[in-house]
Amino acid sequence: MRIGLIGTGRIGSFHAEVLARHPSVGELVVADADPARAAEAAARTGATAATVDELFAGGPDAVVIASATAAHAGLIARAARAGLPAFCEKPIALDLAGTLAALDEVESAGTVLQIGFMRRFDAGYAAARARVRAGGLGRLHTVRAVTSDPAPPPAAYLPLSGGLYRDCLVHDFDSLRWVTGREVVEVYAMGSDAGPAMFREAGDVSTAAALLTLDDGTLATATATRCNGAGYDVRMELAGDRDQLAVGLGERTPLTSAEPGAPAPAGKPWPGFLERFAPAYRAELDAFVRVVRGELANPCDGREALHALRVAEACERSRRERRPVAVAEFTD
Numbered sequence: 001m002r003i004g005l006i007g008t009g010r011i012g013s014f015h016a017e018v019l020a021r022h023p024s025v026g027e028l029v030v031a032d033a034d035p036a037r038a039a040e041a042a043a044r045t046g047a048t049a050a051t052v053d054e055l056f057a058g059g060p061d062a063v064v065i066a067s068a069t070a071a072h073a074g075l076i077a078r079a080a081r082a083g084l085p086a087f088c089e090k091p092i093a094l095d096l097a098g099t100l101a102a103l104d105e106v107e108s109a110g111t112v113l114q115i116g117f118m119r120r121f122d123a124g125y126a127a128a129r130a131r132v133r134a135g136g137l138g139r140l141h142t143v144r145a146v147t148s149d150p151a152p153p154p155a156a157y158l159p160l161s162g163g164l165y166r167d168c169l170v171h172d173f174d175s176l177r178w179v180t181g182r183e184v185v186e187v188y189a190m191g192s193d194a195g196p197a198m199f200r201e202a203g204d205v206s207t208a209a210a211l212l213t214l215d216d217g218t219l220a221t222a223t224a225t226r227c228n229g230a231g232y233d234v235r236m237e238l239a240g241d242r243d244q245l246a247v248g249l250g251e252r253t254p255l256t257s258a259e260p261g262a263p264a265p266a267g268k269p270w271p272g273f274l275e276r277f278a279p280a281y282r283a284e285l286d287a288f289v290r291v292v293r294g295e296l297a298n299p300c301d302g303r304e305a306l307h308a309l310r311v312a313e314a315c316e317r318s319r320r321e322r323r324p325v326a327v328a329e330f331t332d
Protein backbone atom coordinates (compact mmCIF):
# COMPACT_ATOMS: atom_id res chain seq x y z
CA MET A 1 0.00 0.00 0.00
CA ARG A 2 1.21 3.51 -0.88
CA ILE A 3 0.31 6.17 1.68
CA GLY A 4 0.74 9.91 1.32
CA LEU A 5 1.29 11.95 4.50
CA ILE A 6 0.79 15.71 4.38
CA GLY A 7 2.32 17.64 7.26
CA THR A 8 5.49 16.68 9.11
CA GLY A 9 5.30 18.76 12.26
CA ARG A 10 5.24 17.15 15.68
CA ILE A 11 2.21 14.90 15.19
CA GLY A 12 2.93 14.41 11.49
CA SER A 13 6.44 13.20 12.24
CA PHE A 14 5.03 10.74 14.77
CA HIS A 15 2.55 9.49 12.16
CA ALA A 16 5.37 9.14 9.62
CA GLU A 17 7.32 6.87 11.95
CA VAL A 18 4.24 4.74 12.65
CA LEU A 19 3.29 4.40 8.98
CA ALA A 20 6.86 3.69 7.87
CA ARG A 21 6.94 0.69 10.24
CA HIS A 22 3.45 -0.57 9.42
CA PRO A 23 3.60 -3.99 7.71
CA SER A 24 0.83 -3.07 5.25
CA VAL A 25 2.51 0.15 4.08
CA GLY A 26 4.96 -0.60 1.33
CA GLU A 27 5.74 3.02 0.46
CA LEU A 28 5.32 6.27 2.35
CA VAL A 29 5.45 9.68 0.63
CA VAL A 30 5.64 12.79 2.83
CA ALA A 31 4.96 16.42 1.99
CA ASP A 32 5.05 19.64 3.98
CA ALA A 33 4.71 23.36 3.37
CA ASP A 34 8.35 23.46 4.48
CA PRO A 35 10.26 21.22 2.02
CA ALA A 36 13.24 20.96 4.35
CA ARG A 37 11.06 19.58 7.12
CA ALA A 38 9.57 17.01 4.72
CA ALA A 39 13.05 16.00 3.61
CA GLU A 40 14.14 15.58 7.21
CA ALA A 41 11.14 13.37 8.01
CA ALA A 42 11.74 11.33 4.87
CA ALA A 43 15.40 10.78 5.74
CA ARG A 44 14.50 9.73 9.26
CA THR A 45 11.82 7.22 8.23
CA GLY A 46 12.94 5.99 4.83
CA ALA A 47 10.02 7.72 3.13
CA THR A 48 10.06 9.73 -0.10
CA ALA A 49 9.77 13.52 0.14
CA ALA A 50 7.52 15.31 -2.35
CA THR A 51 5.41 18.39 -2.85
CA VAL A 52 1.68 18.10 -2.21
CA ASP A 53 1.01 18.18 -5.96
CA GLU A 54 3.58 15.43 -6.55
CA LEU A 55 2.07 13.38 -3.73
CA PHE A 56 -1.39 13.43 -5.29
CA ALA A 57 -0.05 12.92 -8.82
CA GLY A 58 1.85 9.84 -7.65
CA GLY A 59 -1.35 7.87 -7.17
CA PRO A 60 -1.38 7.00 -3.46
CA ASP A 61 -3.89 4.52 -2.09
CA ALA A 62 -4.80 6.90 0.74
CA VAL A 63 -3.70 10.13 2.38
CA VAL A 64 -3.07 11.11 5.99
CA ILE A 65 -3.55 14.83 6.71
CA ALA A 66 -1.56 16.28 9.60
CA SER A 67 -0.98 19.74 8.16
CA ALA A 68 -1.77 23.12 9.70
CA THR A 69 -5.44 23.36 10.62
CA ALA A 70 -6.22 26.00 7.99
CA ALA A 71 -5.32 23.51 5.23
CA HIS A 72 -7.41 20.58 6.48
CA ALA A 73 -10.68 21.30 4.67
CA GLY A 74 -9.03 21.97 1.34
CA LEU A 75 -6.93 18.81 1.52
CA ILE A 76 -9.94 16.72 2.54
CA ALA A 77 -11.83 18.05 -0.47
CA ARG A 78 -8.87 17.38 -2.77
CA ALA A 79 -8.57 13.80 -1.53
CA ALA A 80 -12.30 13.28 -2.02
CA ARG A 81 -12.20 14.59 -5.59
CA ALA A 82 -9.29 12.23 -6.26
CA GLY A 83 -11.35 9.31 -4.90
CA LEU A 84 -8.92 8.72 -2.05
CA PRO A 85 -9.64 7.58 1.51
CA ALA A 86 -8.35 10.19 3.95
CA PHE A 87 -7.41 10.31 7.59
CA CYS A 88 -7.35 13.82 9.04
CA GLU A 89 -6.35 15.15 12.42
CA LYS A 90 -9.10 17.16 14.06
CA PRO A 91 -10.56 19.58 13.25
CA ILE A 92 -11.95 19.43 9.73
CA ALA A 93 -12.23 23.23 9.92
CA LEU A 94 -12.56 25.84 12.63
CA ASP A 95 -16.11 26.78 11.64
CA LEU A 96 -19.31 24.98 10.75
CA ALA A 97 -19.45 26.31 7.19
CA GLY A 98 -15.98 25.01 6.34
CA THR A 99 -16.70 21.69 8.04
CA LEU A 100 -19.97 21.19 6.18
CA ALA A 101 -18.40 22.10 2.84
CA ALA A 102 -15.65 19.52 3.30
CA LEU A 103 -18.16 16.87 4.38
CA ASP A 104 -20.27 17.61 1.32
CA GLU A 105 -17.23 16.91 -0.86
CA VAL A 106 -16.61 13.60 0.88
CA GLU A 107 -20.25 12.52 0.72
CA SER A 108 -20.61 13.55 -2.92
CA ALA A 109 -17.52 11.54 -3.84
CA GLY A 110 -18.52 8.57 -1.70
CA THR A 111 -15.06 8.37 -0.18
CA VAL A 112 -13.88 7.62 3.36
CA LEU A 113 -12.89 10.28 5.86
CA GLN A 114 -11.62 9.16 9.26
CA ILE A 115 -11.08 11.84 11.90
CA GLY A 116 -8.27 11.67 14.46
CA PHE A 117 -10.04 11.64 17.80
CA MET A 118 -7.38 9.46 19.37
CA ARG A 119 -9.09 9.05 22.75
CA ARG A 120 -11.49 6.61 21.09
CA PHE A 121 -8.49 4.31 20.71
CA ASP A 122 -7.17 4.69 24.26
CA ALA A 123 -7.51 1.55 26.39
CA GLY A 124 -8.95 3.42 29.38
CA TYR A 125 -11.63 5.27 27.42
CA ALA A 126 -12.55 2.08 25.56
CA ALA A 127 -12.89 0.16 28.84
CA ALA A 128 -15.06 2.92 30.31
CA ARG A 129 -17.28 2.87 27.24
CA ALA A 130 -17.74 -0.87 27.50
CA ARG A 131 -18.55 -0.66 31.21
CA VAL A 132 -21.06 2.16 30.76
CA ARG A 133 -22.74 0.55 27.75
CA ALA A 134 -23.04 -2.76 29.64
CA GLY A 135 -24.82 -1.03 32.53
CA GLY A 136 -22.00 -1.62 34.98
CA LEU A 137 -22.44 1.80 36.59
CA GLY A 138 -26.21 1.63 36.65
CA ARG A 139 -27.99 4.81 35.65
CA LEU A 140 -25.31 7.34 34.79
CA HIS A 141 -25.91 10.65 36.53
CA THR A 142 -22.60 12.57 36.52
CA VAL A 143 -19.56 12.81 34.26
CA ARG A 144 -16.49 14.95 34.93
CA ALA A 145 -13.93 15.50 32.17
CA VAL A 146 -10.57 17.18 32.70
CA THR A 147 -7.95 18.29 30.18
CA SER A 148 -5.01 20.21 31.60
CA ASP A 149 -1.88 21.13 29.67
CA PRO A 150 1.30 21.73 31.68
CA ALA A 151 2.29 24.88 29.76
CA PRO A 152 0.77 27.19 27.16
CA PRO A 153 1.44 26.72 23.44
CA PRO A 154 3.46 29.34 21.53
CA ALA A 155 1.71 32.70 21.33
CA ALA A 156 1.63 32.52 17.52
CA TYR A 157 -0.48 29.35 17.71
CA LEU A 158 -3.36 30.85 19.67
CA PRO A 159 -4.98 33.00 16.96
CA LEU A 160 -4.92 29.96 14.63
CA SER A 161 -6.22 27.42 17.13
CA GLY A 162 -9.90 28.33 17.21
CA GLY A 163 -9.82 28.82 20.97
CA LEU A 164 -9.78 26.52 23.95
CA TYR A 165 -13.21 24.96 23.32
CA ARG A 166 -12.60 24.12 19.65
CA ASP A 167 -8.93 23.17 19.97
CA CYS A 168 -8.73 21.40 23.32
CA LEU A 169 -12.10 20.65 24.91
CA VAL A 170 -13.44 19.30 21.62
CA HIS A 171 -11.66 16.04 22.55
CA ASP A 172 -13.68 15.89 25.77
CA PHE A 173 -16.90 16.62 23.89
CA ASP A 174 -16.21 13.79 21.47
CA SER A 175 -15.17 11.29 24.15
CA LEU A 176 -18.21 12.24 26.25
CA ARG A 177 -20.49 11.35 23.34
CA TRP A 178 -18.52 8.22 22.47
CA VAL A 179 -18.30 6.80 25.98
CA THR A 180 -21.88 7.52 27.06
CA GLY A 181 -23.69 7.07 23.77
CA ARG A 182 -25.69 10.23 24.53
CA GLU A 183 -25.87 13.63 22.84
CA VAL A 184 -25.19 17.00 24.45
CA VAL A 185 -28.33 19.13 24.22
CA GLU A 186 -27.42 22.25 26.21
CA VAL A 187 -24.29 23.94 27.55
CA TYR A 188 -23.38 26.72 29.93
CA ALA A 189 -19.75 27.74 29.61
CA MET A 190 -17.36 30.20 31.21
CA GLY A 191 -13.76 31.09 30.54
CA SER A 192 -10.96 32.97 32.27
CA ASP A 193 -8.15 34.92 30.60
CA ALA A 194 -6.37 35.52 33.91
CA GLY A 195 -3.31 33.64 32.67
CA PRO A 196 -0.56 35.04 30.41
CA ALA A 197 -1.44 38.18 28.45
CA MET A 198 -1.13 36.38 25.12
CA PHE A 199 -4.52 34.76 25.70
CA ARG A 200 -6.24 38.12 26.07
CA GLU A 201 -4.40 39.44 23.03
CA ALA A 202 -5.64 36.47 20.98
CA GLY A 203 -9.21 36.80 22.26
CA ASP A 204 -8.88 33.37 23.87
CA VAL A 205 -9.03 32.07 27.43
CA SER A 206 -6.42 30.10 29.35
CA THR A 207 -8.93 28.22 31.50
CA ALA A 208 -12.48 27.14 30.70
CA ALA A 209 -15.33 25.22 32.27
CA ALA A 210 -18.61 23.99 30.82
CA LEU A 211 -21.71 22.39 32.27
CA LEU A 212 -23.25 20.08 29.70
CA THR A 213 -26.69 18.49 29.84
CA LEU A 214 -27.06 15.20 27.97
CA ASP A 215 -30.24 14.09 26.26
CA ASP A 216 -31.12 11.67 29.08
CA GLY A 217 -30.61 14.26 31.82
CA THR A 218 -27.08 13.20 32.78
CA LEU A 219 -24.99 16.20 33.83
CA ALA A 220 -21.38 16.54 32.74
CA THR A 221 -18.68 19.06 33.47
CA ALA A 222 -15.69 19.64 31.23
CA THR A 223 -12.76 21.78 32.33
CA ALA A 224 -9.53 22.70 30.59
CA THR A 225 -6.51 24.86 31.24
CA ARG A 226 -3.29 25.67 29.44
CA CYS A 227 -1.45 26.39 32.70
CA ASN A 228 -1.42 23.26 34.88
CA GLY A 229 1.91 23.45 36.68
CA ALA A 230 1.61 19.94 38.13
CA GLY A 231 1.77 18.37 34.67
CA TYR A 232 -0.32 16.97 31.84
CA ASP A 233 -3.60 15.68 33.19
CA VAL A 234 -6.42 14.13 31.14
CA ARG A 235 -9.15 12.27 33.00
CA MET A 236 -12.79 11.30 32.81
CA GLU A 237 -14.80 10.32 35.88
CA LEU A 238 -18.18 8.62 35.45
CA ALA A 239 -20.63 8.09 38.30
CA GLY A 240 -23.85 6.08 38.30
CA ASP A 241 -26.35 4.95 40.88
CA ARG A 242 -24.50 1.61 41.14
CA ASP A 243 -20.78 2.38 40.79
CA GLN A 244 -18.24 4.86 39.46
CA LEU A 245 -14.92 4.69 37.67
CA ALA A 246 -12.19 6.95 36.31
CA VAL A 247 -10.15 7.07 33.11
CA GLY A 248 -6.62 8.44 33.35
CA LEU A 249 -6.16 7.85 37.06
CA GLY A 250 -2.82 6.14 37.67
CA GLU A 251 0.70 6.50 38.97
CA ARG A 252 1.49 9.26 36.47
CA THR A 253 -1.59 11.36 37.27
CA PRO A 254 -0.27 14.69 38.64
CA LEU A 255 -2.66 14.79 41.56
CA THR A 256 -1.54 14.83 45.19
CA SER A 257 -3.86 13.95 48.05
CA ALA A 258 -4.15 16.39 50.93
CA GLU A 259 -4.96 13.55 53.34
CA PRO A 260 -2.22 12.93 55.93
CA GLY A 261 -0.10 9.92 55.06
CA ALA A 262 -1.55 9.46 51.59
CA PRO A 263 1.13 8.40 49.06
CA ALA A 264 2.35 10.83 46.43
CA PRO A 265 2.06 9.87 42.73
CA ALA A 266 4.56 7.09 42.07
CA GLY A 267 5.63 8.19 38.59
CA LYS A 268 6.51 11.37 36.76
CA PRO A 269 3.64 13.11 34.97
CA TRP A 270 3.27 12.61 31.23
CA PRO A 271 5.16 15.39 29.38
CA GLY A 272 2.24 15.98 27.04
CA PHE A 273 -0.48 14.56 24.81
CA LEU A 274 1.81 12.72 22.42
CA GLU A 275 3.47 10.67 25.15
CA ARG A 276 0.21 10.02 27.04
CA PHE A 277 -1.69 8.88 23.98
CA ALA A 278 1.09 7.34 21.87
CA PRO A 279 -0.53 3.86 21.83
CA ALA A 280 -3.85 5.42 20.84
CA TYR A 281 -2.27 7.35 17.98
CA ARG A 282 -0.70 4.14 16.69
CA ALA A 283 -3.99 2.28 17.03
CA GLU A 284 -6.02 4.85 15.10
CA LEU A 285 -3.57 4.75 12.17
CA ASP A 286 -3.66 0.97 12.17
CA ALA A 287 -7.45 1.20 12.07
CA PHE A 288 -7.23 3.58 9.09
CA VAL A 289 -4.99 1.18 7.19
CA ARG A 290 -7.50 -1.58 7.86
CA VAL A 291 -10.34 0.68 6.68
CA VAL A 292 -8.45 1.35 3.43
CA ARG A 293 -7.91 -2.40 2.99
CA GLY A 294 -11.63 -3.03 3.44
CA GLU A 295 -11.13 -4.96 6.67
CA LEU A 296 -12.84 -2.52 9.05
CA ALA A 297 -15.72 -0.07 9.03
CA ASN A 298 -14.78 3.58 9.55
CA PRO A 299 -14.53 3.98 13.35
CA CYS A 300 -14.79 7.80 13.39
CA ASP A 301 -16.20 9.49 10.32
CA GLY A 302 -16.43 13.20 9.60
CA ARG A 303 -19.92 13.58 11.05
CA GLU A 304 -18.47 12.76 14.47
CA ALA A 305 -16.22 15.80 14.18
CA LEU A 306 -19.22 17.90 13.20
CA HIS A 307 -21.14 16.86 16.32
CA ALA A 308 -18.21 17.71 18.60
CA LEU A 309 -17.68 21.05 16.86
CA ARG A 310 -21.33 21.98 17.39
CA VAL A 311 -20.87 21.50 21.13
CA ALA A 312 -17.69 23.62 21.04
CA GLU A 313 -19.51 26.35 19.09
CA ALA A 314 -22.32 26.31 21.63
CA CYS A 315 -19.78 26.69 24.45
CA GLU A 316 -18.09 29.62 22.75
CA ARG A 317 -21.44 31.37 22.25
CA SER A 318 -22.40 30.64 25.85
CA ARG A 319 -19.12 32.13 27.10
CA ARG A 320 -19.54 35.27 25.03
CA GLU A 321 -23.22 35.81 25.77
CA ARG A 322 -23.16 34.46 29.35
CA ARG A 323 -26.25 32.29 28.92
CA PRO A 324 -27.25 28.66 28.47
CA VAL A 325 -27.09 27.67 24.79
CA ALA A 326 -28.90 24.78 23.11
CA VAL A 327 -26.71 22.81 20.73
CA ALA A 328 -29.70 22.83 18.37
CA GLU A 329 -28.91 26.51 17.70
CA PHE A 330 -26.15 25.16 15.45
CA THR A 331 -27.77 23.13 12.69
CA ASP A 332 -26.85 22.24 9.11
